[in-house]
Amino acid sequence: MPLAAVRAREQRRAELLDAADRIVQRDGPAASMASIAAEAGITKPVLYRHFGDKSGLYAALADRHTERLLADLSSALTTRGSRRERVERTVDAYLAAIEREPQVYRFLVHSDEAAPAQSSVRSFTRRLADLLAQGIAAETGAAPLRAAAWAHGIVGMVQAAGDWWLDARPCRRAELVAELSSLLGGGYAWER
Amino acid sequence: MPLAAVRAREQRRAELLDAADRIVQRDGPAASMASIAAEAGITKPVLYRHFGDKSGLYAALADRHTERLLADLSSALTTRGSRRERVERTVDAYLAAIEREPQVYRFLVHSDEAAPAQSSVRSFTRRLADLLAQGIAAETGAAPLRAAAWAHGIVGMVQAAGDWWLDARPCRRAELVAELSSLLGGGYAWER
DNA sequence: CGGCACTGTTACCGGCGGTAACAGCCGCCG
DNA sequence: CGGCGGCTGTTACCGCCGGTAACAGTGCCG
Numbered sequence: 001m002p003l004a005a006v007r008a009r010e011q012r013r014a015e016l017l018d019a020a021d022r023i024v025q026r027d028g029p030a031a032s033m034a035s036i037a038a039e040a041g042i043t044k045p046v047l048y049r050h051f052g053d054k055s056g057l058y059a060a061l062a063d064r065h066t067e068r069l070l071a072d073l074s075s076a077l078t079t080r081g082s083r084r085e086r087v088e089r090t091v092d093a094y095l096a097a098i099e100r101e102p103q104v105y106r107f108l109v110h111s112d113e114a115a116p117a118q119s120s121v122r123s124f125t126r127r128l129a130d131l132l133a134q135g136i137a138a139e140t141g142a143a144p145l146r147a148a149a150w151a152h153g154i155v156g157m158v159q160a161a162g163d164w165w166l167d168a169r170p171c172r173r174a175e176l177v178a179e180l181s182s183l184l185g186g187g188y189a190w191e192r
Numbered sequence: 193m194p195l196a197a198v199r200a201r202e203q204r205r206a207e208l209l210d211a212a213d214r215i216v217q218r219d220g221p222a223a224s225m226a227s228i229a230a231e232a233g234i235t236k237p238v239l240y241r242h243f244g245d246k247s248g249l250y251a252a253l254a255d256r257h258t259e260r261l262l263a264d265l266s267s268a269l270t271t272r273g274s275r276r277e278r279v280e281r282t283v284d285a286y287l288a289a290i291e292r293e294p295q296v297y298r299f300l301v302h303s304d305e306a307a308p309a310q311s312s313v314r315s316f317t318r319r320l321a322d323l324l325a326q327g328i329a330a331e332t333g334a335a336p337l338r339a340a341a342w343a344h345g346i347v348g349m350v351q352a353a354g355d356w357w358l359d360a361r362p363c364r365r366a367e368l369v370a371e372l373s374s375l376l377g378g379g380y381a382w383e384r
Numbered sequence: 385c386g387g388c389a390c391t392g393t394t395a396c397c398g399g400c401g402g403t404a405a406c407a408g409c410c411g412c413c414g
Numbered sequence: 415c416g417g418c419g420g421c422t423g424t425t426a427c428c429g430c431c432g433g434t435a436a437c438a439g440t441g442c443c444g
Contacts, residue, residue, distance in 0.1 A: 032399080032400065032401085033400080033401065033402085034399085034401090044401085044402080044403095045402090045403075045404095048401090048402065048403075053401075053402070054401065054402090
């Protein structure tokens with residue numbers, strides 16, 4: 001296994017992922033293997049040799065954006081300041097990302113194909129929820145079950161609201177951030 | 193258009209939907225038209241004559257469960273008592289439904305096919321969010337934008353938590369209801 | 385009885401994910 | 415230098431899917 005060959009292979013892989021990225025940007029999660037191969041200037045079997053199957057390619061593609069997005073959100077989650085500021089910053093970071101690249105976002109969150117991506121890469125949603133659960137547990141001292149349940153709930157809340165917002169565009173981003181933050185901040189709370 | 197014929201047609205349609213239901217229960221949203229036709233003891237073109245295309249069949253099938261589920265949730269949403277009781281009852285009703293028929297639930301919420309179901313039938317999620325938005329507006333006097341944003345967020349929250357719970361089964365239903373309710377009730381709130 | 389609308393069939397289409405089998409190329413080793 | 419293994423790429427195919435055209439039986443209605 002010559003080192004140079006491994007390098008070349010990795011670079012090729014990156015080029016293929018670039019092509020896949022362009023097609024997914026254009027066609028969303030419905031992008032076909034053949035069209036991705038065509039965009040890369042090659043044919044299907046090459047893709048399959050590199051990524052195994054469609055879920056493998058999608059997992060590799062998802063990884064790229066996932067790492068970047070999770071890093072952004074993670075830093076927003078751990079900024080100093082009041083809880084309120086953290087929540088607003090994190091929700092805004094999320095919504096800004098989906099506004100910037102809606103197709104990529106839909107691909108990450110709503111791709112059924114990414115699910116069977118064997119081990120290694122858990123889905124974006126799940127990783128985000130894990131990250132958030134960790135933050136909640138550290139911040140509030142909540143029990144693991146509570147932290148996990150809240151985290152998955154909150155992630156779903158922002159995702160669903162984001163979907164709705166992308167689709168209906170009922171307001172500017174800052175307004176939605178404010179509404180979601182106020183909900184989390186106790187806007188619907190009852191006497192405790 | 194003889195009346196008896198219309199009746200017969202409607203009954204046939206119901207039988208086909210029964211068959212589709214059985215297959216969806218078994219195979220989830222990946223159920224194919226051919227297998228549904230086979231289960232009904234007929235062949236594909238019959239299905240297509242009755243429902244137009246796959247999204248039509250799925251829409252008709254979704255309608256059945258949607259009406260029932262929305263009715264349940266609507267009644268839970270409008271029970272008398274404290275806000276806390278209403279929230280707990282509604283969340284519990286939702287989770288009970290997805291626990292009872294997980295495949296049907298996944299079909300309703302995660303079926304990509306239901307989306308292009310032209311007009312008439314908006315997706316289950318959206319209708320539920322509309323219902324909830326109405327309730328929130330009536331109860332709190334929130335502005336329409338706030339009610340809608342909160343409603344979509346809350347629906348997404350319960351759905352995402354429900355997905356996670358179905359998959360990981362980290363606790364009994366009542367515990368998840370308690371955790372989600374406490375989150376909505378201000379468990380993560382900051383000073384206001 | 386003749387027609388006709390309806391239910392059902394078979395047989396097909398294009399496109400999908402996925403794969404087998406083969407062709408050229410490049411470097412490595414005797 | 416010669417030949418040979420491995421890698422990259424191809425063509426051509428498979429089975430399955432959603433969807434449709436064209437045809438056959440059947441029973442009602444004038």
